[in-house]
Amino acid sequence: MTGLQLSGERFRVVYDIVGSESSARRQAEEICVEQTVEFPPDLIENDVIRDRIFGQVESFEPLGREGGRWRASVSYAVEVVGAELTQLLNVVFGNTSLKPGIRVERLEPSPGVLAPFSGPRFGVAGLLSHLRVAGRPLLCTALKPLGLDARTLARLATAFARGGIDCIKDDHGLADQPLCRFSDRVAACADAVREENARSGRRCLYVPNVTASPLRAIERAYLAKEAGAGGLLVAPGLCGWDTMRALAEDPQLALPVICHPALLGSFHSDPRHGIAHGLLYGQLARLAGADATIFPSYGGRFSFTREECGELVRCATEPMDPIRPVLPVPAGGLTLDRVPELIEFYGTQVMLLVGGDLHRHGTSLEQGCRLFIDRVTQVCSAG
């Protein structure tokens, strides 16, 4: 065979491995093979493949003091990935996802790994300036429940916009059901929000859910853009990370993209297995172009811990040049009485997503929204 051309550039992936020290070390060595050549090492005749295509364990250390858990950093040649997100996912965890007791904690990308990605078009700073908001969290809510017709959803959108919400997204369960077609819903809701913006001078965004097959998602995104939507909601667990990325990177669309976590929960439900919250909702969402990333906050009706949420926010926002940060969007049963605590924990560079609880305050939905913005403003001006 001809000589292999390798640049020498390598990137790292951090794995946490459960087991005895010797078993965990063996697992780390197996990762190096499984994630690259997937071939018995003793049958490899080519030294360059063994020395440079194989992953390499760069460090291996105990995690915590109890023992039984180890952290291995494995490096891979950038050429093993090439320029595609699918093959990056495959190298990071493809076949190893089929083995128990291994969790990917973190991607430590090199410039060559990041080069093919545009990342968020707006990112945190872009989104805040696009919405002309500073010094406070953005406010988000969802149009629901499924079963309402377009006109009723549009009336809700008007009330939300009038009450001061910054970002009104479709519930991620609103697709293109016969109960209410995508095109009807988007036309009605985009009109409602545009009219309210014209009246108020504000820049409230209507963000329809375009999650669908790749071709339909693109079609719907264009339809949404034409109708005047202000962003796109996408659930990559349902439609694939590259579908979200195609929507985010499309220069004709140029709309903010909000990432929804549907179906992604299995990646982290077992603390000894899968993909850590920060890597999944932070790093991967950024690579795939999300400008905001929704996740179930600690203390809601899901099971994320404070630590997991903190790590997620860190991975969403820490420097990963040239990829912009993605705005964290804690959600999942948040209530207005938690606003001070949420701002204390998440800070102001965040979008707070409150759904059902807005309907429980004041004499109208609009009043519920006003209470939301008042509480947020109060906390932020006091701080």
Next chain:
Amino acid sequence: MTGLQLSGERFRVVYDIVGSESSARRQAEEICVEQTVEFPPDLIENDVIRDRIFGQVESFEPLGREGGRWRASVSYAVEVVGAELTQLLNVVFGNTSLKPGIRVERLEPSPGVLAPFSGPRFGVAGLLSHLRVAGRPLLCTALKPLGLDARTLARLATAFARGGIDCIKDDHGLADQPLCRFSDRVAACADAVREENARSGRRCLYVPNVTASPLRAIERAYLAKEAGAGGLLVAPGLCGWDTMRALAEDPQLALPVICHPALLGSFHSDPRHGIAHGLLYGQLARLAGADATIFPSYGGRFSFTREECGELVRCATEPMDPIRPVLPVPAGGLTLDRVPELIEFYGTQVMLLVGGDLHRHGTSLEQGCRLFIDRVTQVCSAG
């Protein structure tokens, strides 16, 4: 709002829930809401939404005699799904994937759920007759390792085809890296297999890996078809289920599609959470159009049990009219000495995927393949 039009047709999803009886019952009720309206039930004013859009617990019973585990069957209106795979996945497990202790065991689709899907174009019978094989398992192997150039891979393909392999697939880690470009590899390997078929009169398939972003996957599939490839390898965990489906349903391509399990392992690594093997690799692979479904067999280097493999095969092959069965492809470190046991367990309507071990027998790779086909033929004629 206008009146909701519902047909009354409902389908079922079976969930296994961990916990005390009262907690599991509450979880089942919460699934009915979370997977449909995702809205506080007490705030729903519309009776039709509450009575017919909500999921409904149709049965609830203990699993096994120890207690602590319960099986709930939940029905949903077909209109909640509409006609899209993404929204079907969302209703089955979208947000509930973010909660611990719940595993989806099975989809019990109604005709309206299946109507939008074409399913496998070939299926088990079609694939066997396409390859003109009867009475024995199909034999499959993989081109690897990553790092070899196109000419070397093509030489391997020639040896495999000459040795009697039915289906030569790319290793799923061969994408379009600078180490060996997709177009070079596919041209060289398709030529090699075509030449060997012309010589032997057999119908060996070369199946390149086209896993990539949706647009690139389609491009590569067309390039592969033009080069003379006999099928397409796709990893839906990396590129999305609908990307596999688009490839399978494309009438111009009309090639058998083989589903690879990369990155899907997290869905079942926790036995109390996620998506059961049979639903994932059997039912979902069928809905998304796979003609063959690769999974790590019990007894290999991965962790599937005999029971899980048996259930997977059942879900892959039992009637789901009009969706054809998908051919099970046990894999993951299988060795030639296990051929009798594998055929005893899986039967003959299966494709056996042996990788590295073919290189360990006889004086050449071709001889290793001959030994494989000889063993299989021997077991099947003895049986």
